[in-house]
Amino acid sequence: MASIVYTVILIVSFLFLVWKNDDKESYFPLKIIGYFILGSFAFNFNQISLPPGFVVYLIFFRPKLNVQVKRIAAVFGFLAFIFVQWAIPYAMDGWGNRPIFIEHELGSVYTMNFQEEYELVKQELNLENNSLRLEDFEVDYTEDGRITDLSWQLIGQNGNSYNLYEIRYDIDRNR
Numbered sequence: 136m137a138s139i140v141y142t143v144i145l146i147v148s149f150l151f152l153v154w155k156n157d158d159k160e161s162y163f164p165l166k167i168i169g170y171f172i173l174g175s176f177a178f179n180f181n182q183i184s185l186p187p188g189f190v191v192y193l194i195f196f197r198p199k200l201n202v203q204v205k206r207i208a209a210v211f212g213f214l215a216f217i218f219v220q221w222a223i224p225y226a227m228d229g230w231g232n233r234p235i236f237i238e239h240e241l242g243s244v245y246t247m248n249f250q251e252e253y254e255l256v257k258q259e260l261n262l263e264n265n266s267l268r269l270e271d272f273e274v275d276y277t278e279d280g281r282i283t284d285l286s287w288q289l290i291g292q293n294g295n296s297y298n299l300y301e302i303r304y305d306i307d308r309n310r
Contacts, residue, residue, distance in 0.1 A: 136227075137219045144218070145171055148211040155207075158200045167208045170196075174212025177220050184220035189213040235259065241304060243280035256289070256302055267291045282306060 145168070152167050160166070173196075176188025192209045237259050241247065257267070268290045275284040282304070289300040 137223050140223060141175070141215055141219045144211065144215040148208065148215075152204050152208050152211075155204050156201060157204065160200045163201065166205065170205045170208035171212040171215070174209035175216040175219070176212075177216055184216070186213060186216050189216070239304075241282045241285065241306065244274060244276040244282050245280040247282075256300075260300060262289075262291065262300075 148171060149164070149167055153164055156163055170192070173188045173192050174186075176186070176191075178185045178187045189209060189212070196205075196209075198205045237255070239255070253269075270288040270290055272287040273284070274282060276282045283306060285304040285306075287302050289302070291298045291300070
């Protein structure tokens with residue numbers, strides 16, 4: 136998705152900046168693309184993206200023709216860097232880690248079918264993976280079987296990464 140967003144920003148800014156061409160310059164469209172790529176160049180260090188391309192532009196590049204257009208191209212590249220390297224991953228992480236609420240009333244611990252509960256959670260989370268592991272299952276209940284607290288975790292492997300799903304029941308709100 137990030138590459139699609141980057142490509143769209145590149146094409147739109149390229150078309151916009153080619154029309155703003157003030158002085159006639161050889162290979163101007165290629166130079167605009169170069170300034171955009173320079174502004175969006177990313178260096179990843181310990182999963183932190185840094186913008187050395189834009190810093191290099193600010194320190195070393197002093198164009199003679201179409202100065203304003205080339206500066207705008209580098210700034211558009213830097214904005215694409217911020218959007219692709221920081222904003223989209225942050226939004227995707229926030230979306231993936233959002234809580235999902237399921238309206239559900241728990242019965243007695245003596246009559247509850249925990250396998251059906253597991254299947255319900257799997258269905259609501261759209262988990263097709265059968266290699267999920269159950270971790271930290273805890274249930275607190277009164278002597279008559281009324282559940283006062285229920286929580287558990289599912290761990291699933293997705294390629295080289297692991298996903299942790301924390302399931303906690305809010306007994307007061309039936310969810």
